Each structure stands twice: as C-alpha cells, then as structure tokens.
Amino acid sequence: MAKFMDVHRDMQGITKEQLAAAHRADQAIEREEGVRFERAWADPKAGVVYCLSEAPSADAVKRIHERAGHPPTEVHPVTMEVS
C-alpha cells in the first residue's frame, strides 16, 4: 500500500459539518477500491482541503472521491514521510 495526499481547491466556506460528511461519504465506500482515508484538513478561507490516505493507486483515491461527489484537484503519491 502506498500513501497519497490529495488536494481539493475551490472549497471556500466549507464547514466542519460538510468536511465531516464528505469524509464519511468517502469512508463508506473506500473499501471497494482498497483505499483507507486517514485524515483530512481544511483551510476554509483559502478553500483548500488536504486528504491523507493509503491506497493501491492514485486512480483508486480519485475514483472514491469522484463517486462520493468531490473529485480532487490533485492526487500526489507521497513516497516519503518523516515525523
């Protein structure tokens, strides 16, 4: 499994409830593509949402987000991580 960071733009004014609902919609179907959405963060002022996931491919991440109604602007395989 690889890790991905995907980015949604044009999300100005997104509320905590909308972010939570979008995340739940992804998680409800993520297993169908072998994806696991881990965390998501939003900057409602700039309209940017970042989602961190584990998935078999960037396309799998994209398909789940599309089917849940919020196609991502970019999906990046993040092949390195430090903490």
Added chain:
Amino acid sequence: MAKFMDVHRDMQGITKEQLAAAHRADQAIEREEGVRFERAWADPKAGVVYCLSEAPSADAVKRIHERAGHPPTEVHPVTMEVS
C-alpha cells in the same frame, strides 16, 4: 495553538535523507517560535513537500522554515480536521 499545512514546491528529486535532514533542521529551532512540526510527506516526482505543524501563527511556521533554509511556497491555517 493552531494547526498549519505548509507546502514546498520545486523539490523534484528530494531524497529521503534530504527530507529527514530538513525536518531535523526545522525541529532543532522550532521551539524558538513555539512551533511543533508534526509530520512531513514528499512526492519527489512532482516536487511537492507537505508539512503539518502546530504553531501560534502562519508567520511563525514561515520564519522557522526560512531560517532552516527552505522557505515554504504556501502556509495554510487548517482550522478543521477529521479522521
């Protein structure tokens, strides 16, 4: 304390060692601005690095990254998070 996601672009070809060294350089001085860098992820092919932090302000995050030698392209206050 607020959370921030900052983004570095033009990092094509960054290695795991360079990412770890950059993260250590940030962490070595982060306390001077009250910042705590939590995790960082890199897509070396697209040249993008994402850093998640807790900090008193976006400027504090920016100053630490600048002093450590890698100014960020963007710093976003991520006022909402779901998992």
